[in-house]
Amino acid sequence: MSESMQKYDVIIIGAGPAGLAAAIYTSRAVLSTLVIDESSAGGQVKTTGQVANYPGFVEPIAGHELAGNMRKQAEKYGTKFKLAADITTLHLSDQEKWVELDDEDRYTTKSVIIATGSSPRLLNIPGEQEYKGSGVSYCATCDAEFYKDKDIFVIGGGNSAMEESLLLLQFVKSITVIHQFDELQAEKITADKVTINPKVGILWSHEPRAFYKKENKIVVEAENLKTNKRIRLERDGVFIFVGLVPNSALVKNTPIQLTKYGYIITNPQMETNIRGVYAAGDIRDKRHRQITIAVGDGTIAALEIIHKV
Amino acid sequence: MLQTNLEHIESEEQLKELIENNEKVAVCCGRMGPMCIPVYDIFEIFREKYSDIQFRDMDFDTPAAAIIKGLPECRKFWGLPYTIYYRNGKVVKATSSIQSAKEVKSVIDDVFA
Numbered sequence: 001m002s003e004s005m006q007k008y009d010v011i012i013i014g015a016g017p018a019g020l021a022a023a024i025y026t027s028r029a030v031l032s033t034l035v036i037d038e039s040s041a042g043g044q045v046k047t048t049g050q051v052a053n054y055p056g057f058v059e060p061i062a063g064h065e066l067a068g069n070m071r072k073q074a075e076k077y078g079t080k081f082k083l084a085a086d087i088t089t090l091h092l093s094d095q096e097k098w099v100e101l102d103d104e105d106r107y108t109t110k111s112v113i114i115a116t117g118s119s120p121r122l123l124n125i126p127g128e129q130e131y132k133g134s135g136v137s138y139c140a141t142c143d144a145e146f147y148k149d150k151d152i153f154v155i156g157g158g159n160s161a162m163e164e165s166l167l168l169l170q171f172v173k174s175i176t177v178i179h180q181f182d183e184l185q186a187e188k189i190t191a192d193k194v195t196i197n198p199k200v201g202i203l204w205s206h207e208p209r210a211f212y213k214k215e216n217k218i219v220v221e222a223e224n225l226k227t228n229k230r231i232r233l234e235r236d237g238v239f240i241f242v243g244l245v246p247n248s249a250l251v252k253n254t255p256i257q258l259t260k261y262g263y264i265i266t267n268p269q270m271e272t273n274i275r276g277v278y279a280a281g282d283i284r285d286k287r288h289r290q291i292t293i294a295v296g297d298g299t300i301a302a303l304e305i306i307h308k309v
Numbered sequence: 310m311l312q313t314n315l316e317h318i319e320s321e322e323q324l325k326e327l328i329e330n331n332e333k334v335a336v337c338c339g340r341m342g343p344m345c346i347p348v349y350d351i352f353e354i355f356r357e358k359y360s361d362i363q364f365r366d367m368d369f370d371t372p373a374a375a376i377i378k379g380l381p382e383c384r385k386f387w388g389l390p391y392t393i394y395y396r397n398g399k400v401v402k403a404t405s406s407i408q409s410a411k412e413v414k415s416v417i418d419d420v421f422a
Contacts, residue, residue: 039410040350047343064312064346084354084410133388133405142342143406146387216385237387 005106008034008080010305011099013090013250014115015083016043017291018281020070021298022113027077029306034107035074036082036099042067043117044282045291049141054291066291092254094275111276111305114256114264115298116247118282118289123155123240127211135218136211137239140164144171150236153178153220155208161241162186165194168239176235177202178222203233211238246283259285270301278304311368312341313349315356318367321376328395331363333421338367338377339390344407348390351410355417362421394420 009031012019019035026033035041045051048063057066075081086102098108120138122128128136137143148171154161157179163186165175177184177194182204184191194200205225212219217234224231248262257265257273263285270278280297282289311317318324318336328334337352339345352364367374369389377383380400383391388406394416395401401420404412 039347040354042350046346046350049343062341063343064341084351084358084414086411134385135387137388137406139342139344139388139407142340142344142389143387 005108006034008032008107008109009309010034010111010113010302011036011097011107011109012113012115013037013087013099014043014113014117014247014281014283015039015041015071015081016115016117016281016294017045017067017070018117018283018294018298018301019043019113019115020067020074021295022115022280022302023074023079023298024070024077025299025302026305027074027079029302029309030078031306031309033074033079034082034109035079036085036087036101036107038085038087040083041071041081043294044119045070051291087250090250090254092251092256092274092277097276111308112278113270113298113301113305114251114272114277114279114283115281115294115301116250116283117294118244118246121242121245123208123242125208125210127213128240131211131213131218135213135237137237138241140167140239143237143239144168147172147237149173152176153218153233153235153238154241155179155238156241156243157181157184157186157191158241158243159186159190160243162190162194164239164241165200166190169194169197169199172199174199174201176200176233178206178208178220179204180207180225181205206231208238244282244289248283261285268300269304270297271304311339311349311366313366314353315349315364315366318365318373319371320373324365324367324373324376327363327365328398332397333359333362334365334395335362335417336365336367336377336393336395337390338374338393339369342389344388345390348392348408348413351408351413354410355413359417359421362417396420 010026015037046064046067050060052060089100151174206222210221246262264279278301280301281294382403386405
């Protein structure tokens, strides 16, 4: 039973660029707007060092600064925020929509924008969580210097894995890339810079199955995907860069239609299959994922709502 | 210099005084990096929710951070930020690397209950 019920014209779930852009538009149109996020505002942008391709900024702007500005702009026009909030119930149907948080308050609305974005993919194997920050890392910028002159693994063969490897190579003694395919998926120009480096070795067609600790070393148990044989290799640390996953867990128990990969299906107006429910940003099924595109998605969803009021 | 809205700890003396005079203290020691910023942001939000806890941050690259880096609980940490929870002047929990709001809340509920 909810403690209290509050009504908003628009509820936006997700405080990244898509959600914040939508909030700026709906709030400026004098629609009462609530933005809910399980973390702080800013989405992935706040964790991006420098953003150099966002129009209007001649010099690169720090990601956290750009995200902070978007939030301040939304607040300036009256957007309300519930951050670090735990959504316990999300009810979405053509007739009614409401969100219940862990504080047991219930928020009802006629229009919802889902803008929950995506997150770095975890391997979800034994040892990964346990050794996060003490042998397992997801950020070269943050943690590379802890591995100065050390031997490490990099898991992944896409663009982020290769770009982060280039940074790591400035610090470490050697990198063993573990990749599930027989070739790297990263852009050739970046991949070549990594592979020609004598400090780099590649374990093709292998996938990690578990991480262990042996004194100060991290042990990776990796399976050969062709022979199913498992081997154990020992290094000083492991960096994981295996792509992104949509943050769609919240909507999986709703009637919203998702692709098999978990992205929300929309039409060009950002409408989902439920009347009054929109999706915007990286959570939406589409080919390209950029800050500018997320902002565009959020704007379209907001304008659709505004025009229907 | 950390660009956050949290109060910064800038010396060892400041930290010692803080933990001596407050029952519940949480310190996030890091840089303005992708793994650290989300934790500072969560601290800012929780500062309002948990008014009995003192939330602070600390620049990992200042000499004062030696007091955090030297903690036995942080000896095996190889990921930023280092987040330390003190109760009655003693370390009751330390985490390394990024933490979600749920993870921070879980620690708070556990060690500061």
